[in-house]
Amino acid sequence: xxxxxxxxxxxxxxxxxxxxxxxxxxxxxxxxxxxxxxxxxxxxxxxxxxxxxxxxxxxxxxxxxxxxxxxxxxxxxxxxxxxxxxxxxxxxxxxxxxxxxxxxxxxxxxxxxxxxxxxxxxxxxxxxxxxxxxxxxxxxxxxxxxxxxxxxxxxxxxxxxxxxxxxxxxxxxxxxxxxxxxx
Numbered sequence: 775x776x777x778x779x780x781x782x783x784x785x786x787x788x789x790x791x792x793x794x795x796x797x798x799x800x801x802x803x804x805x806x807x808x809x810x811x812x813x814x815x816x817x818x819x820x821x822x823x824x825x826x827x828x829x830x831x832x833x834x835x836x837x838x839x840x841x842x843x844x845x846x847x848x849x850x851x852x853x854x855x856x857x858x859x860x861x862x863x864x865x866x867x868x869x870x871x872x873x874x875x876x877x878x879x880x881x882x883x884x885x886x887x888x889x890x891x892x893x894x895x896x897x898x899x900x901x902x903x904x905x906x907x908x909x910x911x912x913x914x915x916x917x918x919x920x921x922x923x924x925x926x927x928x929x930x931x932x933x934x935x936x937x938x939x940x941x942x943x944x945x946x947x948x949x950x951x952x953x954x955x956x957x
Contacts, residue, residue, distance in 0.1 A: 775918070775925045781841035781860040785868035786951060788860035789815035790937075793955045796929035797875055799907040800922055804883055806907050808875030808897055809929050814940045815951040816857070818867040822945035826867035837867040842919040845869045846904070846911055853901030856909045858918060858926070873941070874898045876957055877906070930957065 776795065781788055792810055799806040816824040816837075825834040825847070836845045837859055845857035861868030875897045877884055884896055884906035897903045904910070909924065918925050932955040940952045 775920070775927060776842075778840070778842040778919045781858060781919075782863055783860070784862045785817050785860050785865070785870060786815045788858070789813040789870045789951065790935055790953050792858070792860075792870060792872075792926065793935060793953055794930045794932040794957075796878070796927045797872065797907070797924075798927055799880075799909065799924050801883075801908055804880055806877075806880035806884055808877040808879075809957060810872055810874075810926075811876050811957060812872075812874035812898075812952070812954045814871040814873055814953070816869050816871060817861070818865055821949070823940060823943040823947075823949075824867070824869075826869070830867075834867070836915045837869050839915075840917075842917060844909075844913050844916045844918055844924065846909060846914045848911060849901075854904040854910055855900040856904050856907075856913070871900060872903060873900050873952070874954075875903055932957075 795810050818826050826837040830838050836843055841859050843859045845859055857869035857871045860870050877897055888906050897906050936954045937950040938952045939947050
């Protein structure tokens, strides 16, 4: 498991550095995993697109708590999104949205969860990823540095990182805080 110190840096730095790491989800004896290929950084007072921008609420409170915890939220009345709380110690809130992974283990289970056979579109979006890995509100706040049901581990070293504007937001569209790798 990646140690807590990894997440205790600027949110943008963590969003870049987590690329190539492996997300591991254990369901009973089944292990699902994949390499993180796309992320987005969401900070605090300098980021009007962040859930933490306005104030602490019941929904975003974990973004203000210890780094290395899961921030899972429900969106559009039908999808979950998975984030990792990450920020510099002097900043009050921040999280990295895990937008996509390249599946490695448990692909058949992921396909069953998503009800599709196509592996190209299996986990190439935040809602697709959570559906494939069975990540739900039940995972909100779990400690990713200690919980074997869901954690992040070492993976591969990315060769090239591409930065671009974040996807699906209306505010702070000038920030190049979406990061991708091609593997």
